[in-house]
Amino acid sequence: MKQHALFIIKSFGISLFALCLSVQAKTVTQKIPPFNLTAEASYAQGESSKPAVLILHGFLATNQFFTVTSISNILQSEGFTTLAPTLTLNISQRRSLVKCTSLHTHTLQRDIIEISHWVDWLHAQGHAKIILIGHSSGSLELLEYASKANYPNISSIILTSLFYLNGSELGILPEEVTKAQTLLKSRINKPSHYQFLFCNNQYYATPESFLSYLKMDKPYTLSLLDSLSIPSYTIMGGADKRFHKVGRKWLDALKRTPTNLITIEGANHFFSREYEFDLQEKIIDILNQTPP
Amino acid sequence: MPLKSYFIQPVKVYFAFFLIAGVILLTLLVSNLYSQTQSVQTALQEKTLQQAQKEFEVVLDDAIINLTSNLLELADWDEIRQQIEDPSYYYFWHEDRLKGSGYFKNNYAQIELYDQNKWLLMPPMDEGNLNAPLPLQIQTKEEAKLIFISPTKAYLHMFEPIFARDSQTLLGYVGISIDLRPYLIEENELKYINPQSIKFTETQTASLSDLSSHIHFEPIENTVANELWTQIKRFIVDIIVLLSVFSLLIIIIFQRLFSRPMQILANYVQQLKESTNDENTQPNETFLIKEFEALKHSIHDYHRDLQTAQKELNTQYEKVWKQARQDALTEIFNRRAFDEMWSQLVDTYEYNPTDISFILFDCDFFKALNDTYGHEIGDDVIRTSAKTIQKNLPSQYDVFRIGGDEFVAIIQKQPLHEAFAIAKKCLKALKNHNFCGIGIKEKLSFSIGISHLAHQNSKNLRGDLLNLPRQADIAMYKAKQSHQHKIQCYESQLEIESLSLVSSQIISTIVEAIHTGKHIDMHLQGIHSVQENKLYYESLIRIKKDDLFIYPKDIFSVVERRRLEVEMDTQIIQQMLIAFQKGHIPSNTGVSINVSGKTLLKSNFVDLFEPFLPYLKDYKIVIEIIENTLIDHMEYAKTVLNTLRNQGFLIALDDFGSGYSSIRYLAHMPVDIIKFDMSMTLALDGDEKTRNIIRSTAKMVRDAGYDLVLEGVETEEMFEKSKQAGATHIQGYLLDKPTSILKIYGSK
Structure with a gap:
């Protein structure tokens, strides 16, 4: 307990220091060739002896999201190279959160392509060892990527607030899914409002976009964890409200996978307030355990 | 200072003046209030207009800044950039997303995107519903444009370029169309501008810089000022009504x-x-x-x-x-009443001339009668005579007692023969009256003189009227001389007859002298004190024209006949006054002036001697009155003479012993000096008995305190007898003769 308090103090001081250092982080712009989109990422180069860490934001967020910047800052202070891209969601150089009511044409596949592009870019920058850290749906997308990529430079993956995206318990309406599927089959890519995640029925998306993310249902997610070839760590907030919908059995399910499940009791979905430091402590602990 | 006559006005005039003045004053005050309030109202309106203009500038500037800011936000919005890069879902985004997003503000009519070439990215779906759709292509110089639809409807088109985030690469443009009027009204809380008054003027193009010139407005009505103005006007109307009602009530x-x-x-x-x-x-x-x-x-x-x-x-x-x-004795009108009546008649006669008869009644030998029967019987005779005359006069005429036994009646508007008839009737009654009843044994006779003035024949009404008393006197004198014709009417012939012994030259000289003072040569005769070496002079009138010397008897004859006693006395007084003024009277002496009874009875008698008052301190001035006059008018004479005595004059009773039995009046006479009649001086040469009477009388006079003057002393023997008789002063040829004043003055 005493050590935890010391870490909090240390983390707070480091956060302040990192905040100062963060101005040294630069924005990296990259064309995503297949889509003719320009994507941006925040890149801070750390010690070469330490792995580069790609940190991915949650659904519709940006790299400026609190949880992302918190992790980036602590890692940069620990000497890690960090890259926090903002998924374009089909918007070049997107700078702001995308509203539920905005037109969503982006797909999971496109997001994976962008992730792949950024991993390649890191590799191109000479980072032989890359660790992936995702938050929320960013964890899902990194999980999807890592399970498929089989990329040798990726040494481990840390998944925070990991949940799945499809399921009646999440409010997904089968009729909407059916309707979207019908439209997609009919090549009518007309956007509609759907019940999806926290957007309730305000999620305005094309059927392709909507259906692409429904792929990430509970069994598929668990299967991805099972199939990972690299170490995975899953950090969950004990007070995450998503549990109201998915139930705490999701933690049991996660425990049954190879992932190293860490639950920070009291923390919410975003690990805000004092749990920010718990999250940072856990991630640092994980990274420090990772062999070079 | 006396008030001007025009200040004296009825109270209504003053009331109207003050009422009108009050109304005018209040009207001025109300007008001033109205004017002042109007000025305040105008100033407030101007102030409000200035504030409204200032507010308008601020509102317009804020609107442009806000809209520009909104445009910039739009240009920076990720979704806009997304649509410019990939407009595949533009309509869905435009319809379902854009208008629901916070970027599509109230009163935005339209938001459209343009490509790099300023062409619309996609044609608007609802263009037909738009009053002023954004252009298909942005004109080069049109950064903003005001589209006029109507005075109350205008749209502002504004555009903003969109650049790539990491370079100045132009991606496209975003354009907005704003319904400007509701935007200005709803986006601002207008305090001084009347929102409904915002209007636009028709224009083809208007850039942001001259936008204000195409927008017009009016300031809001200042409700407080308007209410105040309304209240003031109402107050003024109330004041006017109140004032009118109040004025009416006051009136x-x-x-x-x-x-x-x-x-x-x-x-x-x-x-x-x-x-x-x-x-x-x-x-x-x-x-x-x-x-x-x-x-x-x-x-x-x-x-x-x-x-x-x-x-x-x-x-x-x-x-x-x-x-x-009223005469106390007879109860008929007295001398005063006669004088008033006569004066009034004289004053008004010329304006109302009429025939006038002056009838003068006189009892013959009345003095003798009075001496014989005594005053009581004499009074009865007078009383009875007066009653008889009054009784027989027509009722409209009055009889006046003007002297002891003299009565006058003035008959107006009657011819002479009527007056004569009246006189005749009266005389008959007097003759027939039985005077035996009062103890008169003799038959009394009366004389009547009548003078008449027929005004048609007169050329000098006033002068002829004034002559009537004298003429009646002459006629009565004639009657007295006749035994048969006791009523005489004046004729000029009578006057001639009475003066037959005196030449006309003498008469005219006398009359002229008396009226003008010419030819009068006043003489003085000394009255010497017996005990002291002092004297004073008796003034004596003498008239001398050239070589003609007129004797006193002729003078007095003419004066008496012509009744010029008053005129003569007046002239003598005047001459003596001149002598005093010229210093012709020797010092340490004095002067004695004779006055007739008629002059004494004149109302201005005392005034005649007023000029002598300054000489009283140096001179002895004596006024001589004859005994008869004094006794006949004792009470009146007392008043007048005592007035003069109080002033310093001395009064001498002349000719004492010539007429009345005056011993009983001796003690009460208002005199200082008694002059014995010359007959009494001469009587000192008579028998012893007479001398004793004279001496006794003289003693009584002296005992009564009077000075006694004996005149007519011409011999030394007479002088001695006079002294022995008790005379204090002696006058006579023995001592000196009457001498002209000028000679006396010259000898000095």
């Missing part, structure tokens, strides 16, 4: 309370003043003001008391007037 109240009572009281007083009717009733009206009511009663009571007092005064006046003009 009514003033009329009822003051004007009408004062008018009634003024009329009442005027009625009392003009009315000769004693029966004056007070006004029936009852006044509301107690003081007026009291004044009404006071005027009535005062007038009633005044009438009572006036009646009493009239009674007293009549009584006094009657007493003053």
Whole structure:
């Protein structure tokens, strides 16, 4: 307990220091060739002896999201190279959160392509060892990527607030899914409002976009964890409200996978307030355990 | 300082003046209030207009800044950039997303995107519903444009380029169309601008810089000022109405309370003043003001008391007037009444000429009768004669007692023969009256002289009228001389007859001298003191024209016949005054002046001697009155002579012992000196008995305290006898003869 308090103090001081250092982080712009989109990422180069860490934001967020910047800052202070891209969601150089009511044409596949592009870019920058850290749906997308990529430079993956995206318990309406599927089959890519995640029925998306993310249902997610070839760590907030919908059995399910499940009791979905430091402590602990 | 007559006006005029002045003053005040308020109203309007203009500038600037800011936000919005890069879902995004996003503000009519070439990215779906759709292509110089639809509808088109985030690469443009009027109204809380008054002027193009010139507005109405203005106008109207009502009430109240009572009281007083009717009733009206009511009663009571007092005064006046003009003995009018009547007649005669007869009655030998039977019988004769004459005169005529036994009646509007008939009737009655009843044994006779003035024949009405008394006197003198014709009418022939012994030259010289003073040569004869070496002079009139020396007897004859006694006395007094003024009278002496009875009875007798007052301190001035005059008018003479005595004059009784039995009056005579008649001086040469009487009389005079003058002393023997008889002063040829003043003055 005493050590935890010391870490909090240390983390707070480091956060302040990192905040100062963060101005040294630069924005990296990259064309995503297949889509003719320009994507941006925040890149801070750390010690070469330490792995580069790609940190991915949650659904519709940006790299400026609190949880992302918190992790980036602590890692940069620990000497890690960090890259926090903002998924374009089909918007070049997107700078702001995308509203539920905005037109969503982006797909999971496109997001994976962008992730792949950024991993390649890191590799191109000479980072032989890359660790992936995702938050929320960013964890899902990194999980999807890592399970498929089989990329040798990726040494481990840390998944925070990991949940799945499809399921009646999440409010997904089968009729909407059916309707979207019908439209997609009919090549009518007309956007509609759907019940999806926290957007309730305000999620305005094309059927392709909507259906692409429904792929990430509970069994598929668990299967991805099972199939990972690299170490995975899953950090969950004990007070995450998503549990109201998915139930705490999701933690049991996660425990049954190879992932190293860490639950920070009291923390919410975003690990805000004092749990920010718990999250940072856990991630640092994980990274420090990772062999070079 | 006396008030100008035009200040004296009826109370209504003053009331109207003050009422009008008050109304004018109040009108000026109200006008000033109206004017001042109007100025404040105008100033407030101007102030409000200035504030509105300032507000408009701020509102317009804020609107442009806000819209520009909104445009910039739009240009930076990720979704806009997304649509420019990939407009595949533009319509869905435009319809379902854009208008629901916070970027599509109220009163935005349209938001459209343009490509790098300024062409619309996609044609608008609802273009037909737009009043002023954004252009298909942005004109090069059109950064903003005001599209005029109507005075109350105009759209502002604004555009903003969109650049790539990491370079100046132009991606496209975003354009917005704003319904400007509701935008300006709803986006701002307008305090000074009337929102409904915002209007646009028709224009083809208007850039942001001249946008304000195409927008017009009016300031809001200042409700406080307007309400104040309304209240002021209402107040003014109220004041006017109130003033009118108040003025009307004041007029009514003033009329009822003051004007009408004062008018009634003024009329009442005027009625009392003009009315000769004693029966004056007070006004029936009852006044509301107690003081007026009291004044009404006071005027009535005062007038009633005044009438009572006036009646009493009239009674007293009549009584006094009657007493003053009634002869105490005969109860007919006296000399004063006659003089007043005669003076009035003379004054008015020329304006109202008529035939006038002057009838003069006189009892023959009355002095002798009086001496014989005594005064009581004499008084009875006078009383009876007066009553008889009055009784036989026509009732419209009065008889006046003007002397001891002289009566006058003035007959007007009658011819001479009528006057003569009246006189005849009176004379007959007097003759027939039985005077034996009062103890008169002899038959009394009366003489009547009549003078008449027929005004048609007169060329000098006043002069002829004034001659009537003298003419009647002449006629009566003629009657006295006749035994048969006791009524004589004056004719000029009578005057000639009476002066037959005197030449016409002498007469004319005398008359001229008496009237003009010419040819008079006043003489003085010394009256010497017996005990002291002092003297004073008796003034004696003498007339000398060239070589013609007129003797005293002729002078007195003419004066007596022509009744010029007063004129002569006046002339003598004047001549002596001149002598005093010229210093012709020797010092340490004095002068004695003779005055006739007629002059004594003149009302201005005392005034005749007033000029002598300064000489009294150096001179002895004696006024000589003949005994008969004094005794006949004792009471009147006492008053007049005592006045002169108090002033310093001495009074001498001349010719004492020549007529009346005057011993009984001796003690009460208003005189200082007794001059024995010359006959009494001569009597000292008579028998012993007579001398004793003279001496006894002289002793009585001396014992009574009077100085005694014996005149006519021509011998030394007479002088000694006179001294022995007790004379204090002696006058006579023995001592000196009458000598001209000039000679006396010259000898000095």
